[in-house]
Amino acid sequence: MGTSWSPPAGTRDPARGIAPAVAKAALEDGAALEVTEAELCAAVSATYWTPQYAS
Numbered sequence: 353m354g355t356s357w358s359p360p361a362g363t364r365d366p367a368r369g370i371a372p373a374v375a376k377a378a379l380e381d382g383a384a385l386e387v388t389e390a391e392l393c394a395a396v397s398a399t400y401w402t403p404q405y406a407s
Contacts, residue, residue: 371396 375392378384387395 368396368400371400 372392375384375396379386379392
């Protein structure tokens with residue numbers, strides 16, 4: 353039986369670049385607290401969810 357979604361392979365890499373860009377835009381718009389780029393990258397890494405798929 354097939355699945356109704358695309359395989360997740362390769363979809364996570366672009367998200368790693370998009371998340372910091374969105375956060376930087378929020379900083380520039382004044383919608384987020386000021387943080388360093390290192391703090392921003394650490395926060396993205398710390399909250400990056402890794403799904404566990406049933407096999």
